[in-house]
Amino acid sequence: MATVTASLARRIATSGNLDLKTSLAIRVVAVALLCFLVTAALALFGTYRDVRQANERLADIISRQLQVQFFRIDAGLEAPARFPILEPAIDGVLGAGQCIRFLKPDGSLERSNCVGVSQGDATPPAWFLALAAGVRALHLEHSGDSSVRLGEAATVYLEVHNPGRRPLRGQVRDAWPPSAGATPRQHDPRVPAGHRRRLALTLRPTRRGDRRAARVTVRSLGPLGLAARQGSRVVPWTVRALPPFTARRYLPSRLARLRELDGRAAVRVRGQGTEFDSLREYVLGDDVRSIDWRASARASDVMVRTWRPERDRHLLLVLDTGRTSAGRVGDAPRLDASMDAALLLAALASRAGDRVDLLGYDRAVRASVSGVGAAELLPALVNALAPVESELVEADMRGLVAAVLARAPRRSLVVLFTGLDAAAVEEGLLPGLPALTRRHRVLVASVADPAVAAMAAGRGDAPAVYAAAAAERVGAERRRTAALLGRLGVTVVDATPAELAPKVADTYLALKAAGRL
Numbered sequence: 001m002a003t004v005t006a007s008l009a010r011r012i013a014t015s016g017n018l019d020l021k022t023s024l025a026i027r028v029v030a031v032a033l034l035c036f037l038v039t040a041a042l043a044l045f046g047t048y049r050d051v052r053q054a055n056e057r058l059a060d061i062i063s064r065q066l067q068v069q070f071f072r073i074d075a076g077l078e079a080p081a082r083f084p085i086l087e088p089a090i091d092g093v094l095g096a097g098q099c100i101r102f103l104k105p106d107g108s109l110e111r112s113n114c115v116g117v118s119q120g121d122a123t124p125p126a127w128f129l130a131l132a133a134g135v136r137a138l139h140l141e142h143s144g145d146s147s148v149r150l151g152e153a154a155t156v157y158l159e160v161h162n163p164g165r166r167p168l169r170g171q172v173r174d175a176w177p178p179s180a181g182a183t184p185r186q187h188d189p190r191v192p193a194g195h196r197r198r199l200a201l202t203l204r205p206t207r208r209g210d211r212r213a214a215r216v217t218v219r220s221l222g223p224l225g226l227a228a229r230q231g232s233r234v235v236p237w238t239v240r241a242l243p244p245f246t247a248r249r250y251l252p253s254r255l256a257r258l259r260e261l262d263g264r265a266a267v268r269v270r271g272q273g274t275e276f277d278s279l280r281e282y283v284l285g286d287d288v289r290s291i292d293w294r295a296s297a298r299a300s301d302v303m304v305r306t307w308r309p310e311r312d313r314h315l316l317l318v319l320d321t322g323r324t325s326a327g328r329v330g331d332a333p334r335l336d337a338s339m340d341a342a343l344l345l346a347a348l349a350s351r352a353g354d355r356v357d358l359l360g361y362d363r364a365v366r367a368s369v370s371g372v373g374a375a376e377l378l379p380a381l382v383n384a385l386a387p388v389e390s391e392l393v394e395a396d397m398r399g400l401v402a403a404v405l406a407r408a409p410r411r412s413l414v415v416l417f418t419g420l421d422a423a424a425v426e427e428g429l430l431p432g433l434p435a436l437t438r439r440h441r442v443l444v445a446s447v448a449d450p451a452v453a454a455m456a457a458g459r460g461d462a463p464a465v466y467a468a469a470a471a472e473r474v475g476a477e478r479r480r481t482a483a484l485l486g487r488l489g490v491t492v493v494d495a496t497p498a499e500l501a502p503k504v505a506d507t508y509l510a511l512k513a514a515g516r517l
Contacts, residue, residue, distance in 0.1 A: 150243060155203075315356045
């Protein structure tokens with residue numbers, strides 16, 4: 001319109017019928033009209049930008065609140081019939097002229113809340129929305145990584161296919177649980193008609209277990225972004241966060257010791273219950289108890305026996321997943337430290353030629369791995385342990401003992417990862433221990449809190465002294481419980497999370513070297 005006005009002014013000014021004053025007046029009016037149009041356009045653009053930002057902020061707040069309601073429904077904390085609960089989400093955030101509408105899956109109106117505008121006025125013209133690309137016809141599909149080690153990053157892709165006749169311009173939000181650590185939170189794709197776009201999402205989980213995609217929300221913008229079509233749907237995908245297995249750094253040194261015990265290095269060991277390896281001539285320094293007198297009588301020299309550790313023994317790793325394993329030591333629960341130690345022991349024992357099974361138990365079996373070969377053992381254990389969480393119930397030790405005896409009918413090394421709380425051990429574990437120790441070698445591994453040792457060293461003021469006294473009492477109770485288990489023939493390892501895995505591995509190697517498996 002500004003161009004037409006300027007052109008008309010030039011025509012009138014060049015005609016011979018008008019004098020100079022009239023021509024100048026028309027030029028002034030044309031310039032004023034042009035300035036007015038430019039100012040109006042800038043004001044309209046600024047208003048559009050402010051309204052769009054306000055609507056985007058409101059939509060982001062509403063989507064977060066509704067996502068929380070989804071999680072509460074999935075956890076059984078909220079009744080599905082009450083969804084959506086809009087009032088807590090819109091109180092204090094819904095401004096004048098804004099309207100929130102919740103549509104049913106068939107597109108009909110379920111509920112709406114408006115401030116300063118009637119329901120009819122809040123509805124954009126049908127022809128205006130028709131200019132935006134349709135949302136229901138979009139094809140959405142996830143792909144990418146399905147598992148990741150805790151602390152590492154996984155990449156998941158969302159493929160958006162637009163089969164319609166209009167290009168898609170808008171926002172796409174792929175929602176995941178907060179513990180999935182998904183970034184970015186929103187994409188702004190432009191998908192031409194008949195084309196596909198693949199949107200990348202990086203997940204960095206902060207907790208073990210399965211992280212499932214919640215909902216994908218697509219907002220298709222119309223002309224100038226003043227109206228939009230929006231829809232949400234579930235696009236299934238699961239990423240499993242596996243245990244980090246930080247103790248694998250101890251594996252090379254323990255394998256070197258294992259090779260020495262196993263005879264693949266220039267070392268031979270002797271011990272009760274070990275397997276006979278070979279005969280050789282006696283050299284100065286050999287244990288005289290290893291002399292084979294019958295072989296020496298047949299030979300022209302004194303012969304001694306060499307031994308190697310037993311192979312093809314059975315280990316059963318038992319994780320107590322009851323309430324004692326839920327206590328946090330540092331930044332992680334005790335259960336995570338037990339898992340790390342169990343994985344290191346399993347990797348070491350499988351290399352030693354022993355069979356390893358796993359049992360997670362509190363009042364029911366939470367994880368079980370049995371009869372798996374050495375090559376597939378570690379992946380099977382990691383996948384079985386990933387979704388296991390501590391249950392806030394007292395572990396049923398009698399049921400645990402029965403489950404152990406059912407899975408290990410022959411003599412085995414039973415490694416029980418549990419707490420050393422005096423009450424829990426005396427009331428739960430002690431009554432069932434005789435049934436285990438009569439048939440199996442039992443090793444109890446417990447996670448100690450390093451903060452207790454730090455408290456015990458405090459002497460600065462009166463509160464520190466009281467804290468030190470309490471820490472000493474806790475330490476004395478744990479030592480008394482360990483001694484009580486030791487008198488029943490149980491080997492006890494009580495160590496901090498950083499020391500538990502290598503100490504359990506060293507204890508296993510010592511038992512193997514002594515032939516006590």
